[in-house]
Ligand code: TEU
């Protein structure tokens with residue numbers, strides 16, 4: 001488990017500098033505030049931070065509309081504050097990756113302002129222009145974006161492509177000059193100490209590269225090679241929300257020379273369906289279908305993210321099952337394909353079920369990615385429009401504790417407000433979600449076979465039981481989860497472990513596998529166990 005493949009069993013934590021901690025009393029989170037809380041993240045056991053975009057921005061898509069790729073949004077601090085934060089994180093052994101938003105810029109980026117001066121602008125073909133709009137995709141990504149991906153620019157008399165909102169014109173990545181500039185951007189931030197990037201909207205990024213201009217995947221392989229030349233063992237964590245069979249190409253197929261890691265959107269969505277049904281089958285089926293990531297690559301496992309639960313891989317009726325199971329209708333505002341709820345609200349504070357969900361996610365083969373606040377069951381504010389409803393300020397103490405000023409962003413209220421859900425209270429409570437996740441992180445990091453090992457989905461002997469084993473020649477973990485609220489008896493066929501003493505990792509006990517290799521165990525409501533043989 002050499003460190004140069006650190007991503008294989010990292011524990012990634014996603015946060016937005018703007019909503020984490022305010023260090024200068026203006027009510028907006030910043031790098032100075034974040035630096036104050038790196039110890040908190042180290043105590044949690046986090047090994048890698050994914051920072052959402054912190055570049056200068058028009059701030060019309062929470063930073064995913066960049067106006068300068070080589071700077072820091074002045075609201076969040078200076079480049080000096082950024083470098084100081086990087087040192088603070090590295091001093092505690094925490095790596096940092098940044099969100100790389102290369103599919104588009106803000107329409108206020110100087111490059112676009114120059115390009116739209118006219119058809120003969122030297123920057124014109126840094127973007128994608130047509131005299132007539134080309135065919136539209138069958139659906140746009142976000143329900144609140146324009147329903148066309150072509151916008152007519154009066155000034156220069158042509159349409160420009162925008163895969164997302166019209167204020168986000170797509171860069172023309174087919175243009176070699178653009179690809180050179182993208183390399184400069186990667187190089188700049190790598191020089192400032194990053195360990196890689198989370199790559200935004202990858203399928204959209206490479207869609208403009210037509211085969212005659214070199215394989216679209218050559219672009220990703222080129223990016224990976226560039227990073228490796230600049231700094232070995234850096235990662236490209238790709239947001240590729242596609243079915244498994246299409247997704248494999250983004251790893252670089254058998255070579256594994258493109259994206260280092262890909263989010264497992266399918267397992268996330270099937271996990272929610274399994275949790276809704278209180279049945280393991282949907283998740284077991286997905287994990288059995290999932291191809292092994294190439295040797296030096298890895299799946300990134302998650303339950304929540306900043307774009308909400310898109311659940312777009314579920315059928316309409318399956319999605320309704322999830323919505324019905326996790327939150328009273330009157331509170332639920334269905335946001336297009338997504339569900340504007342955070343995890344705890346969906347369990348209505350049922351701590352046992354939340355703990356089960358995280359034990360499942362952390363034990364699934366791959367690298368776990370937490371979205372900030374999940375570790376304390378942070379709520380949402382449904383009065384806030386769109387995806388910003390799940391991007392509320394971190395809740396540090398009963399009075400919020402965000403900084404010396406009231407946070408500019410609205411806080412959650414009611415039973416998920418800071419008076420009920422906050423870091424300080426949960427640190428003091430042995431039974432809290434925070435302490436549970438700390439335990440899961442600690443055990444996960446002790447068991448690299450959970451991430452590296454060959455895994456096999458097991459028959460748990462009961463519809464509500466999800467079980468799988470992950471092992472290498474040195475160690476094996478058998479993880480067993482009761483997805484329902486009835487006590488059940490699981491029955492596992494643990495061939496090869498007959499007669500072994502297993503360590504019960506979540507309760508510090510031991511159990512012995514019978515000589516038959518068939519193991520029975522009772523699991524209480526939402527009961528979960530990680531059993532390790534070494
Ligand atoms: O989101 C892109 C995105 O959500 C799509 O990849 C989607 O998952 C897919 O098309 C569904 O099939 C990223 C960021 O996460 C989001 O916050 C930004 O708003 C967006 O890109 C634009 O930068």
Ligand code: CA
Pocket residue numbers: 022023024025026027028029030075
């Ligand atoms: Ca501030």
